[in-house]
Structures are given as C-alpha cells and as structure tokens.
Amino acid sequence: MGLPLHLPAHGRGRGLSPALQRLLRQRPGSWDLPELPEFGGPLIDSGAVAEAQRRCAHQLGAGAVWFGVNGASGLLQAALLALAPPGSRVLLPRNLHRSLLHACVLGQVRPLLYDLPFDPATGLWRPPSPAHLAAVLKAAGPVAALVLVSPSYQGQRSDLPALVALAHGHGLPVLVDQAHGLGEALAAGADLVVLSGQKAGGGLAQSAALLLQGQRVDPAAVARALLWLQTSSPSALLLASAEATLQELTSPGGRRRRRRAEQIGERLRRRCELAGLPLLASDDPLRLVLHTAALGINGLDADAWLLERGVIAELPEPGVLTFCLGLGPPVGVVWRLPRQLKRLRRALGGHPLPPFSPPPLPLVAEPELPIGEAWRAPAEAVPLAAAAGRIAAEPLCPYPPGIPLLVPGERIDPARAVWLQHQARLWPGQIADTVRVVAGSGADGSACADGFACADGFACADGSPRSGGA
Incomplete structure (x- = not known):
C-alpha cells in the first residue's frame, strides 16, 4: 500500500x-x-x-x-x-x-x-x-x-x-x-x-x-x-x-479534526528525530521537511527513490523534501515513513552536501524591460552558458511551486548566468540547459528592445534608476 x-x-x-x-x-x-x-x-x-x-x-x-x-x-x-x-x-x-x-x-x-x-x-x-x-x-x-x-x-x-x-x-x-x-x-x-x-x-x-x-x-x-x-x-x-x-x-468540529491530525504529525516528528533523521523546523505540524542535504542526498534523488517504493512526497528541492500529512494522515504513517526514510539514508546517504549559493541579487530590483513587453517580444533560446547580458523572455520555474528563479524582463548579468548554470545541475530534469531571451538583447547592453543603452540589469531603458537596489 x-x-x-x-x-x-x-x-x-x-x-x-x-x-x-x-x-x-x-x-x-x-x-x-x-x-x-x-x-x-x-x-x-x-x-x-x-x-x-x-x-x-x-x-x-x-x-x-x-x-x-x-x-x-x-x-x-x-x-x-x-x-x-x-x-x-x-x-x-x-x-x-x-x-x-x-x-x-x-x-x-x-x-x-x-x-x-x-x-x-x-x-x-x-x-x-x-x-x-x-x-x-x-x-x-x-x-x-x-x-x-x-x-x-x-x-x-x-x-x-x-x-x-x-x-x-x-x-x-x-x-x-x-x-x-x-x-x-x-x-x-x-x-x-x-x-x-x-x-x-x-x-x-x-x-x-x-x-x-x-x-x-x-x-x-x-x-x-x-x-x-x-x-x-x-x-x-x-x-x-x-x-x-x-x-x-x-467550527469546533473542524478544530478537533485538525488537532487530531496535528497530534499525528507531532508523533511522526518525534519518531523521526529519535531515528536521527534531520528535519527542518516548521510552524506547521502537518508539514514534515526532511533536510536531505544533511544526509548527502539531493532532494530530487530522494524523491525518485521513495516514489519507486510508493512514498509520494509533495515537494522535492535540491536540499529538502517536503511531505504534507494533510487533515487525514495515512494510516500507519508514524512508523511507515520513518522506516522508509532510514532505508533511504542507508541506500543514498553520504557526506553532507556543500552549502548552497544564494542567488546574486540586489535587495530590490525592477526588470529592465516591462514584464509584458519582454514576455511578448520575439525570443530565442540560448545556452545558459551564453545567456550573460541577455534579457529573459520567460520565467524560469522549476516544478511544482511555480516560484521563478528568473523573471521576464530581467537582464542576466554574468554572476546570475553562472548561478543559473549551477541551478540547472541541482535540478536535474527540471531546468533546461537553455533559456529563452529577448531576440536582439545584446550582451553589452546596447540592444534593448526600445533602443536605449542599459549597462546593468536593474536600470530603466532611459538610464534612470528603477530601484534603490543595494
């Protein structure tokens, strides 16, 4: 089952x-x-x-x-x-x-x-x-x-x-x-x-x-x-x-039902912790987040291994794997899931993964081109390795939460291009080795869609700052 x-x-x-x-x-x-x-x-x-x-x-x-x-x-x-x-x-x-x-x-x-x-x-x-x-x-x-x-x-x-x-x-x-x-x-x-x-x-x-x-x-x-x-x-x-x-x-009945499910989640968390399984702190007792990177396992690999054994998680990411217990947790989850996670650790575990690199982003930034203009513009696919200086034409969203790593209209500076290449390796099968960019958006900032020069990814087309980015 x-x-x-x-x-x-x-x-x-x-x-x-x-x-x-x-x-x-x-x-x-x-x-x-x-x-x-x-x-x-x-x-x-x-x-x-x-x-x-x-x-x-x-x-x-x-x-x-x-x-x-x-x-x-x-x-x-x-x-x-x-x-x-x-x-x-x-x-x-x-x-x-x-x-x-x-x-x-x-x-x-x-x-x-x-x-x-x-x-x-x-x-x-x-x-x-x-x-x-x-x-x-x-x-x-x-x-x-x-x-x-x-x-x-x-x-x-x-x-x-x-x-x-x-x-x-x-x-x-x-x-x-x-x-x-x-x-x-x-x-x-x-x-x-x-x-x-x-x-x-x-x-x-x-x-x-x-x-x-x-x-x-x-x-x-x-x-x-x-x-x-x-x-x-x-x-x-x-x-x-x-x-x-x-x-x-x-409703009182709804609160009772939720509390019963949360009690199961709390017992599951204690059992996992007793087994030495690394979990992230969560404010939601119905979310169990396994820190796969601490086990030396990419979360996407952990998800694939568990799927073959009938364990269906909600969200795999390079460093973690999130399980949603829901309001009706499966029968026996308190002992069945820890048992499978211990098997996962024995099968794929190793030294902890190296720290993840933060995206090289300013504190605040507005896309260089209006987002709708960039998204509708003629576009071409280029290798991630050749994307530096180009303007993104589409969002880049690894499945499934829909959180974009790249927003249409943003100019991809060299540091961002390198980071995206690294992300593609961390998300095997989820990020392509190419990215769609606005056709004609030059690497030197000289060919924006409106014809104005833009030296960085966070300035207006007319050269005036669009944000107070740090």
Missing part, C-alpha cells in the same frame, strides 16, 4: 470537510448548478452564496469574503489588480507565486522584486525579518502595495504583525498569500488575504477564498477585478468547497 503525502490536504478524501462529504454523496451532478436566483454567485448580492460569504466573513472577523473557483492563483491576481492601477509599482517577494507575474502582465503593473534572507544549508529563502523589510521599504521608493508570502511552502511563518505594521506605517496596503496558511494574516492586520481550499484546508483543488478587512482597499475595486478574471459560470461544487473550508477553520 502506498503512502500518499501530498496535496490536496484532504488526503484523497480522508480529510474532506464533512459538509463536502455529504454533498459528494448525493446523486452525481445534482450539485452542478448555475447561478439560479436562490443560489447566486460570488459577485451577486443575494442568494445562498452571498449569504455564505457574509456568514464566513463574520466568523473570521473579515469585512468581506469572496469565494473563488480558479484556485488561490486567480484570487491573488484579482487582489493585486485591485491594489495597483496600471503603471504603478508593487513590492513582490522573490518567493512569489508566478500567478502574480501574470497579474502584472494583465494589469500593466510594474513588479519591484525584493530579495529575501537565504539559508545556505537548505537552499531555501527564509521569512524576512522586520529589519530586512525596513531596508526593503527604504530602498524601494514609491510603491502601491506590498505582497508577503506566509507561511512558506515548507510551513515557515513570518512575523506578520510586525511586518504588516511596518508596511502600514509607510502607508502601504498589504496582500498576504496564505495559500498554505489558516487566515492568521487577518488577525495580523493584513488588508487582503488569499486562502486555498486544498493546501491547508479540507476542500477541493481550485477552491479558494479572498478576505478583506479595513479601509485601505475599496471592496468595489476587488469586485471589479474578480469580474475581470473569474468565470461567469462558477462551479457550485467549488463554491461549496470554499465555504466548507472556511467553516472548518472556525
């Missing part, structure tokens, strides 16, 4: 919300309804959906809630478009989900990417400290909004109250990507929060929710952005899944 430890968090149905389970036991298709007057939809003021959204907003302490059927990705895009008018700049973390880049293209928004602390032992970005964010805000100059990601894919949380207060002190609204969280960003004061039904709750894939509070963001602007981006025929099943997920967060 296999050991599925991946998303969705309902664990192939074991942890589905009881309300959703009851719905799915009904005659197949009976729940597939259009926006009938008594049912309504996310942008209709009357009907069952509107009532459910108002009820969830009250239970969560939000000013408004919108259900989404295009996953957290679609709601992140709508939230960003509600915050940032065309031509404005927004501060986006380097560990952003690529859907926010898509929103920048659609809304003609200028992404100002800020670097994050880096852990050389694991190869992971760390959550920003208040001091780090203060330096970012000082370097950024005028921006329309700040985006934070917390918790990370590996379950590491930022000090959201301090970070949000810092941004508000600069007059900035804050959007928090909490696809892997439980809505705690709302209590921290965030203006917009995006939750995923499938990543941390008992809902189905593609169900999500967008939460608003306070006066910094106009609800009408959010509704308008949702109208632009969401389907006019939302799935009634996914809307019900979004409601069920939020109800699980606040």
